[in-house]
Amino acid sequence: MAALLEVKNLRTTFQTSGGVVRAVDGVSWDIQEGETVALVGESGCGKSVSALSVMRLVSEPAGRIESGEILYKGRDLLRLSEEEMRGVRGREIGMIFQEPMTSLNPVLSIGRQLTEGLEIHMKMSPHDAQTRAVELLAMVGIPDPARRLAQYPHHFSGGMRQRMMIAMALACNPSLILADEPTTALDVTIQAQILELMRDLAQRLGVAMLIITHNLGVVARYADRVNVMYAGRIIEQASAAELYANPRHPYTLGLLRSVPRLDEPRRARLAPIEGQPPDLTRLPPGCAFSPRCSFKVERCAEAAPPLIAIDAAHRSACWECERLVKEVAA
């Protein structure tokens, strides 16, 4: 089966005062129809820039997609004209951002923000768009939707605004939704509501989803496959079940071991990953994680390890992958 979205060797750079930063440095990943895939990593690892690159929303001139291909249903999005790209954004691929307050227009009514896309992309009449908007709000669980249409984003709570973002993303029946930290700004109980809603809707409507997050718990519950990123590269790629059961990269292993967990007895001491996050303007020549890695050997400082298949569904970018497996098992 051909992938719905296939990103190949994507490289996105930013010109900064400290020099050129390779925010995304030759990454490849894909999403099949109806599947939920996660991009996981810490701030600055390139996960959000990956999504913005897919939508071609990287802010120029500082940011630039240097090379690679982004194949959506076989078409390379990087070769489309700006006009054609506008037909993809919102229509084919929807997007949900972290901060619903800053990504909604504060001076447009909720109704107008929903109907605008419907009228432009779906060529609906204002009346039909209005009817559809009410349907959408009801679908994402906003009570009394008809009355809500006339209200503005500031009338909504954080959770309600995120529901509204989901309604907007789903408005034109896209095949794919990119969700960038969709629940990070929300309270725990509201987070649970929104994630369950997103999963139910994605399943019911058959929409594929890319979830971008730093929360390993969210990934475990909602993703089918996971890509772990560090300093602009994918360092491990596997199904969610496989990644958590058998992490094959020291960074993934470190992340999983550093978080306190509610399902386990309390540990006397946490096992953090030592050192500081990488400075993207001054990356070491070899593996970017090597300065913090407890499995480091000489080779790691010399050359960055490629992402190699361990088996059909699991890839890792680590020279010492085999030793890691043995030591974890021991």
Added chain:
Amino acid sequence: MSEVLLEVRDLVKHFPVGGGFFKRAEGTVRAVDGVSFSLHRGETLGLVGESGCGKTTTGRCILQLERPTSGQIVFEGTDLATHSEKQLRELRRHMQVIFQDPYSSLNPRMTIGQILAEPIKVHRLVSGKAAREKRIQELLTQVGLLPQHAHRYPHQLSGGQRQRVGIARALAMEPSLIICDEPVSALDVSIQAQIINLLEELQSRLGLTYLFIAHDLSVVRHISDRVVVMYLGKVVEVADRQTLYEAPLHPYTRALLSAVPIPDPKLEATRERTVLRGEIPSPLTPPGGCVFHTRCPIAEARCSAEIPQLREIQPGHWGACHLA
């Protein structure tokens, strides 16, 4: 049990909203509405709850950064409300705070050395420049930074390093109590564990007492000896760590615990979740009766009529629920 260092008795903090200079206020936000707990020397008390539950305001009232509307805060045996501004300044030395955001809580125009020197100068903790320099070096080492960091500016440090500076600044005053307000939630996952370990080390080395305010229940369980759960300005449950996490009494605590995702797909696939209905009500118009009844999965008729009192249901385990 060891001596009580801090006691909060029936703390209330209301904020008037709306209105103007000549107009009467239109409403009152009941940010903290009758909160009581005590903190023993050397212990870590976790204060958890979602945004708007009043956990930060409680912390600010203890520090006297907000004057409480009513209630008492007794620190080291004296009621803070009876103190003058001058006495408070002296007392605040013993009570320090670490903020969530290490980016906005450090002055960008001062070097780390200057930031740490200021409280030492103001409170005349050591005399002489040389002694001060020595103390700054000592503080930096204590929080895992290097002596040369004294000459750097905050923007030259990473988030984790900045939070270490925030901790060093609090330690400079040789406090007995540190209020940690979401000290790790702005940090990357891999750095959070470093800071938590550092806080624990410092506690055992210096005999510190922590009030640990956070929304992350896994972190709170790890670091706290006892935990207070707040909802809409009220305490709904208090218990020691193990009891609270293994046998929570209050339906809100249970829902909070069940909402935390666990990094294990196999477990998550079979885990039943209690997803709470609805939203957190506005603290401007909190619901009558039990504040949680509008979202409570087991609420009965009397929950909307009678306010449940916080009572000791089992020894050391307090809950504010009619049905517990």
